[in-house]
Amino acid sequence: TSDEAEGYEDFQLKFAGYPNPLGIFQSDMSLSPRLMEIAKDPEKVEELRTTLWHALQCQSASYIGKLIGWFTACHYRMLFHDVYSQFPLLHVTGAAGAGKTSMLKLFANLHYYNAEPKMITPSSTIFAVKEAVAASASIPLIIDEYKPHEMRPGMHDLYKLMFRDAYNCREVSRGGGSRESSDFKVLQVAQLAAPICFVAEAAESEPAVMERVVLLTLVKPSILQEQIYFKHFDAARSKRQYLGVLGAFLAKSMVNKYSSQSLREEFDPIYTQ
DSSP states (O other): OHHHHHTSOOOOOOOOOSSSTTOSSOOOGGGSOOHHHHHTOHHHHHHHHHHHHHHHHSSOHHHHHHHHHHHHHGGGHHHHHHHHSOOOEEEEEEOTTSOHHHHHHHHGGGGOSSSOOOEEOTTSOHHHHHHHHTTOSSSOEEEOSOOGGGSOTTHHHHHHHHHHHHHTTOEEEEOSOOSSOOOTTOOEEEEOOSOEEEEESSOOOOHHHHTTEEEEEEOOOOHHHHHHHHHHHHHHHHTTHHHHHHHHHHHHHHHHHOOHHHHHHHHHHHHHO
16 A cells, blocks of 8 residues: 555665676566555556456465465565574476466566566586575575486485575585685585575475475366466566565565564464464
C-alpha cells in the first residue's frame, strides 16, 4: 500500500560486487523504481496487482507457495544464519519440459529488475561454482541441469559436500594464492553464503542433502490445465520487472527496520510449529 511504502525512509541501494567490482551475479535491483512511486500511479498499481495475480495462478498453490516463500526468505538469509545457523536449499525436480527452469527464472526476479537471473550448470568447474556461492549473501544461485549420473567421477561428491556446507554458511579454505598474491602458501577463505537452488529431473539420493532442502516437485498437468497455467505465466513474465520492484522494497525494508530479534519474534512460532 502507499501508506506502507511511504513509511520507510528512502535511501539508495548500492551494488557492491564481490570478488570484483562488477560482481558475479550483477543484479540490477537497485535500479528499480521505488514502490512509493508506483503507489502514486493508479495504472501502475493495477499492473502490479495483475502481475502478482498472474504469478500466483501460473502453477498449483502448493508449488507457488514454496517457490515464493523460499525466494522471499532469501532476502533474510544472513539473519536466518545469525539466528538459526542454517538456511535450506531449494531442490526443484520434475520431468523434462515441465517448466522448472522457466518458473525459477520468473520468481528469481524478486532479486533482479531487468537483468537475467544468474544460472549455471554443473559443467562449470567446482571452483567457479564455489566462487559464485561466495559472491552473494542473499541473491540465490540457481544450478540447472543437475544430473549426477552424467558427472565425471568425484564431482557428485564435491557438490554434495558444498550443499551441506552452504546450508550452514560455512567458510571454506583453499590454497594456491589469490588475486592479490601468487604465493602458493596463501590460503584463500570464502564463505558459502549464497542461497542455492538446484534443478534436476530426479530427486537427490543422498539423505544428508535431502534433510537440508525444501523439495519442490513439479508435476506436468493435463494439456488443458497446462494451457491455463501458461497463459498466466506468460502474462506475469511480460511484466516481471514488478517483481524486482517488490524485491527492492523487501531489501530496503529489511535494512531499515528488521533485525535478528525481529526475525526471532516473527519466525519462532512458525519454526516451533
